[in-house]
Amino acid sequence: MKYDAVRFLWKTIRQDRLAFFGVAVLFCLVAIALLAPLVATHDPNEMNHRVEGTVFWYRDGEWVIQESVGEWTLNAVTFCYDGDTAFAVGNHGEVLKYSAGSWEKEEVPTTVHLQDVAFGENLVVVVGESGTILEKRNGEWIIVNTPVENELFAVSIAPGTQKALVAGTEGTVLRRLNDTWELVDTGATEDLLAVSFPAEDTGFIVGRRNVIFHYDGETLSRQMVMGFRDLYDVHAPTTDMALAVGERGTILHYTGTAWSAMYGPEARDLRGVRLIEEDKAVAVGSHGVIIRMDQGQWMREDTGYRRHLRGIDAFGGMLIASGTDPYVNSLARPSVDHWFGTTHLGRDIYSQVVYGSRAALTVGFLAAIMVAVIGTNVGLFAGYFKGRVDGLLMRIVDIMYALPLEPFAMILVLLSRPGLTIIIFAVGLLTWRTTARIIRSQVLSLAARPFVKAARIAGASDLRILYVHIAPNILPLAFLQLAVSVAFAITAEATLSFLGLGPPRIYSWGTILHEARLSGAWRTAWWWIIPPGVLIMITVVSVFFISRALEVLTNPRLGKR
Amino acid sequence: MGMRGYILRRAVQVLLTLWVILTLLFFLFRLGLPDPTLALVSEGLSPEDRMLVAERFGLERPLWQQYFIYLRNVISGELGTSFHYKAPVAGILGEKFLNTMVLMLPAILVAYSIGQLLGVLLAWKRGTRLEFTGVSLGLIFRSAPMFWTGMLFIMLFGISLGWFPTSGMRTLPYEASGFLDKIFTLDFLRHLFLPVLVIALYYAGLPMLIMRNTMLEVMGEDFIEFCKARGLSMRRIMYRHAARNALLPIVTQAAITIGLAVGGQVVVEVVFSWPGLGLEMLQAVRTSDYPLAQASFMLMAAMILVLNFATDLIYGKLDPRVVYS
Numbered sequence: 001m002k003y004d005a006v007r008f009l010w011k012t013i014r015q016d017r018l019a020f021f022g023v024a025v026l027f028c029l030v031a032i033a034l035l036a037p038l039v040a041t042h043d044p045n046e047m048n049h050r051v052e053g054t055v056f057w058y059r060d061g062e063w064v065i066q067e068s069v070g071e072w073t074l075n076a077v078t079f080c081y082d083g084d085t086a087f088a089v090g091n092h093g094e095v096l097k098y099s100a101g102s103w104e105k106e107e108v109p110t111t112v113h114l115q116d117v118a119f120g121e122n123l124v125v126v127v128g129e130s131g132t133i134l135e136k137r138n139g140e141w142i143i144v145n146t147p148v149e150n151e152l153f154a155v156s157i158a159p160g161t162q163k164a165l166v167a168g169t170e171g172t173v174l175r176r177l178n179d180t181w182e183l184v185d186t187g188a189t190e191d192l193l194a195v196s197f198p199a200e201d202t203g204f205i206v207g208r209r210n211v212i213f214h215y216d217g218e219t220l221s222r223q224m225v226m227g228f229r230d231l232y233d234v235h236a237p238t239t240d241m242a243l244a245v246g247e248r249g250t251i252l253h254y255t256g257t258a259w260s261a262m263y264g265p266e267a268r269d270l271r272g273v274r275l276i277e278e279d280k281a282v283a284v285g286s287h288g289v290i291i292r293m294d295q296g297q298w299m300r301e302d303t304g305y306r307r308h309l310r311g312i313d314a315f316g317g318m319l320i321a322s323g324t325d326p327y328v329n330s331l332a333r334p335s336v337d338h339w340f341g342t343t344h345l346g347r348d349i350y351s352q353v354v355y356g357s358r359a360a361l362t363v364g365f366l367a368a369i370m371v372a373v374i375g376t377n378v379g380l381f382a383g384y385f386k387g388r389v390d391g392l393l394m395r396i397v398d399i400m401y402a403l404p405l406e407p408f409a410m411i412l413v414l415l416s417r418p419g420l421t422i423i424i425f426a427v428g429l430l431t432w433r434t435t436a437r438i439i440r441s442q443v444l445s446l447a448a449r450p451f452v453k454a455a456r457i458a459g460a461s462d463l464r465i466l467y468v469h470i471a472p473n474i475l476p477l478a479f480l481q482l483a484v485s486v487a488f489a490i491t492a493e494a495t496l497s498f499l500g501l502g503p504p505r506i507y508s509w510g511t512i513l514h515e516a517r518l519s520g521a522w523r524t525a526w527w528w529i530i531p532p533g534v535l536i537m538i539t540v541v542s543v544f545f546i547s548r549a550l551e552v553l554t555n556p557r558l559g560k561r
Numbered sequence: 562m563g564m565r566g567y568i569l570r571r572a573v574q575v576l577l578t579l580w581v582i583l584t585l586l587f588f589l590f591r592l593g594l595p596d597p598t599l600a601l602v603s604e605g606l607s608p609e610d611r612m613l614v615a616e617r618f619g620l621e622r623p624l625w626q627q628y629f630i631y632l633r634n635v636i637s638g639e640l641g642t643s644f645h646y647k648a649p650v651a652g653i654l655g656e657k658f659l660n661t662m663v664l665m666l667p668a669i670l671v672a673y674s675i676g677q678l679l680g681v682l683l684a685w686k687r688g689t690r691l692e693f694t695g696v697s698l699g700l701i702f703r704s705a706p707m708f709w710t711g712m713l714f715i716m717l718f719g720i721s722l723g724w725f726p727t728s729g730m731r732t733l734p735y736e737a738s739g740f741l742d743k744i745f746t747l748d749f750l751r752h753l754f755l756p757v758l759v760i761a762l763y764y765a766g767l768p769m770l771i772m773r774n775t776m777l778e779v780m781g782e783d784f785i786e787f788c789k790a791r792g793l794s795m796r797r798i799m800y801r802h803a804a805r806n807a808l809l810p811i812v813t814q815a816a817i818t819i820g821l822a823v824g825g826q827v828v829v830e831v832v833f834s835w836p837g838l839g840l841e842m843l844q845a846v847r848t849s850d851y852p853l854a855q856a857s858f859m860l861m862a863a864m865i866l867v868l869n870f871a872t873d874l875i876y877g878k879l880d881p882r883v884v885y886s
Contacts, residue, residue, distance in 0.1 A: 018697070391574070398578045399585070401820065401865045403858075406827045406843065434817065441813055480774060491706050495828055498708050499843070513709065517832075522712060523720050523727075533709035540704035548696070 019549030022542035029539060033357040041339070042348035044355050044507050048338065049346065050329035053090050054307050055103070056290075058282075058319035063290070063303045074322035076272075076311035080119035086313070088322050089114035089126050095134075095141075108134055108141045113151075116311075118164065120157030125176070127152035127166050133174075133181065147183050148172050154205075156197035165215060167192035167205050173213070173220060186213060186220050194233040194244070202239040204254070206231035212244065212252075212259060225252065225259045233272045233283075245270035245283045251298070265300045266291055272312035272321070284309035284321050334527050341527035344519040352507045353531045359497070359508030360490050360539060363424050367489035370428030372482040375435025380474070382436065383443025384466050393436070400433040409496050419503045427492045435481040442474050483547025487540040494536050509536050571873060575866045582862045586855050587631055640856040645848050650856045654838065658860065660730065661830075661837035665822035668757045672764035673815050679765070680772025681807075684780065685799045696770070703766030708828035711759045715832065718755060725755050728834035756833045760826060764818065768811055775807035782806070816872040820865035 014020060032039050042048065053074035057064045072091040079086050086098040093111035096103045114128035124136040131148040133155075134141050152168035157176075164176040171188030173195075174181050186192075192207035203215030208230045212223040229247040236242035240256035249266035251273075252259050264270075270285040281293040288306040291298050309323035332342040340349035382393040409426035446452065447470065455465050471478075496502060497510025498517070509532035516522040522529050622630070634640065640650040676699075683695045702710075719727035730752050779785070780803055788798045827839035834840075838857055845854035 018693075395574065395578050395581075398866055398869060399582055401817070401869070403582075403862075406839075437813060437817070438810060441809060445809070477774070480770075487704065491704075494706050495708065498706075498828060499831065510706075513712070517712075523716060526716060529709070529712050529716065533705060533713070536706055536709065537701065537704045541700050544700040544704065 016549040018545040022545030025542040029357050033361050036355050040351035040354040042351040044352040047346040048329045051324045054323050056321040073324040076116040077320050077322040078117050078119050078313045079315035087117045089117045109143050116154045118155040118157045121160055121162055123162050125155045125164050127155045146181055153193045154195040156195045158197045158200045165195045165197045165203050167195045196234045196236040198236040199239050204234045204236050204242050206234040206244045235273050235275050237275050243273050243275045243281055245273040265298050271310045274312050274314040276314050284312045331525055340531045344521050352512050355507045356509045363493040364486050364490035367424045367427040368485035371432045371485040375432035376439055376478045378436040379439025380466055383440040384447050397433045397436050405430055409501055423493050423496050427489045439474055442477055446470050446473055480547055483543050486543045490540055571870055575870050586858050587628055643850055643853040645850045650852045654856055657838040657841045668760035671761040673768050676765040676768030677772050680769040681799055681804050683773040684776030699766040699769045702762045707759055707763045708832050711829055711832035714755050726752050756829050771810050775810050779803045779807045812875055813872055816868040820868040
């Protein structure tokens with residue numbers, strides 16, 4: 001019988017499509033449970049953050065933060081005409097226009113990351129990845145054909161003209177003359193990150209490793225400057241003065257003849273600078289750094305915010321700074337980053353579900369084996385020996401039945417600590433009752449049949465009759481009960497965890513649903529509810545499907561006709 | 562020993578079992594839970610007041626005296642006063658019990674009548690596409706945990722579509738003169754629909770599969786061949802002859818299910834905020850409300866024992882091969 005079972009097991013399962021499906025799913029789940037750290041995309045306990053465009057205003061002597069004006073990082077910002085209008089550009093083709101007190105998204109024909117924006121006479125120019133240049137003329141955004149594919153980092157337009165300079169990677173410089181863009185030879189290979197174009201015949205371009213170029217309206221000349229730090233921004237309000245800032249608080253000053261280093265108060269990267277008057281300037285950088293120069297002295301200004309600032313522009317007494325705002329990505333819908341979305345604490349649901357398979361399978365199999373072994377034997381003995389044995393065993397079963405599972409588990413939890421062991425014991429010790437009862441009622445009927453009497457007359461011992469003659473007849477039921485037990489144990493584990501009786505800090509599918517219920521967000525956050533439930537369902541169904549095949553195997557009378 | 566003696570002996574057994582359970586519950590609760598005065602007395606209370614409360618609930622006496630007070634009270638039908646509600650437990654439980662029953666009985670009735678008939682059909686149509694679909698659907702509904710289907714149904718039918726209310730037994734504020742008045746209103750039935758659907762879908766799978774399984778066993782028996790030889794129609798054989806002989810495990814299962822149903826499906830009551838016995842028991846255990854929790858346990862235990870007793874008696878009627886001894 002045993003060898004037959006082993007030999008036919010695979011054959012039967014291969015023949016039964018559903019059972020094959022069940023075995024395949026279970027194998028996958030076991031693999032997922034074992035390899036959870038590899039399969040999961042995030043740490044299930046990590047709060048995931050997200051980036052969003054933020055704007056800081058400096059008006060009437062104080063900084064005001066305007067949160068979340070766009071979905072993406074804002075790389076640059078500029079005022080235009082007067083202080084009432086402004087443009088900001090950011091990643092993924094984000095162009096925002098500020099007018100009449102609010103930010104509006106502009107429709108532009110691209111989705112590449114946009115790095116800088118400049119404003120000139122009836123012209124707004126935006127530059128970005130892949131040599132993209134956008135121009136806004138007469139209210140229309142158009143893409144300009146450029147001779148390069150490099151990422152363009154900066155643009156500046158000479159005031160009152162339509163002449164512009166653009167800088168990009170690997171020494172790329174483009175200029176706009178008479179409505180067309182042409183490449184200017186620099187001879188440099190460093191990335192150029194910023195440009196300032198205060199007049200038609202004067203321009204400044206800076207880049208990595210302290211590269212500085214001067215533009216005289218026709219050609220570029222490289223300046224000899226000591227140092228090797230990357231320069232991120234440059235600003236020249238007039239032709240004879242400029243400021244450049246860069247890596248680790250670097251500040252360079254130009255006074256009409258030469259560049260010289262200035263002492264700055266910051267050690268962090270400075271991303272943007274505006275020189276307002278000869279001895280007045282403001283620079284911004286990562287982690288909310290804002291520094292201000294007054295009468296030649298730099299001072300730190302603390303706003304209390306720690307958001308990365310990337311761009312700045314000044315107009316009159318006003319300043320505007322743009323940047324990114326990392327925040328907890330809570331209750332996000334499913335996306336490429338988070339396949340099943342996130343929880344109210346910004347945790348990745350997919351990873352939680354992956355780790356949750358461990359608890360489900362552990363509890364499911366351990367508890368079910370306990371249930372099957374205890375239940376089948378109790379059922380056999382009670383049904384066969386009847387009388388006192390039956391009475392005693394059935395009284396124990398009755399007592400077990402009178403203890404409701406959930407409150408019983410809760411008492412166990414109160415007696416010790418919440419944990420998977422408690423759940424395994426609660427399920428294992430309490431639920432063998434059903435198996436015992438069902439097996440017993442079958443054995444009661446079997447024991448009254450002639451073949452048992454015949455065996456007894458033939459001199460078989462009780463145990464032999466029990467395990468050799470009766471047991472094979474109840475095997476289909478026992479296997480059905482084993483499968484039902486695995487399914488029940490997995491469901492019970494989910495149920496108990498759902499009621500908050502599971503171990504803390506270990507994810508199970510029930511715990512995930514428990515958290516969803518506690519947060520109150522479950523009524524709308526379908527992506528939080530569906531995955532754990534579907535997995536419980538798939539697991540349990542797979543076990544059922546396997547049990548169907550086993551049922552045919554252990555009782556040939558059930559074979560397909 | 563005859564039928565009467567058997568019944569008498571079983572009745573005594575039921576009482577003894579109940580006593581064991583009562584004892585078990587008493588010690589489990591007294592030893593398993595933290596100091597009950599903590600649940601009753603707020604932190605700033607003076608020791609005198611604390612003593613007073615302890616005395617009122619008999620908590621200052623030795624454990625064995627508490628035990629006998631407890632047994633005497635149970636026998637005299639005095640189930641004590643709820644710590645939490647400051648009201649007699651019997652009254653509270655009576656209402657919760659009814660609330661649970663109006664939820665569970667319709668659900669089980671629906672589940673078992675449909676499940677059983679489908680089970681016969683599936684055994685009859687073994688090997689066909691119908692059986693495949695039926696078994697798969699039954700297994701799928703049985704595999705989905707009830708609290709999860711409940712949450713989904715609330716999201717879908719309650720919140721998205723707005724067809725059914727999502728929690729409680731009736732729209733508040735509501736005043737009813739009597740119990741019947743409470744349950745026979747359209748508003749109540751609307752509240753009842755979703756939880757009953759959820760429970761019935763879950764419960765229907767088991768009788769269906771058990772029925773199918775036992776039917777397949779029965780169909781291998783000789784008397785089925787005789788029925789066929791007699792020229793009886795297949796429908797008659799299946800539903801009159803085979804089904805009657807396959808009822809045994811279903812009866813067992815139905816009695817067990819109703820017994821357990823007294824405790825309510827805690828998760829369904831939690832999800833639907835249904836003020837039933839299961840939810841109450843959970844709250845009682847959480848707040849160390851011993852009298853209430855114990856009485857809930859006792860009520861469940863008693864119901865289960867009585868139903869098991871009844872099942873044993875029904876066995877004899879359904880399967881003459883079982884001999885009373």
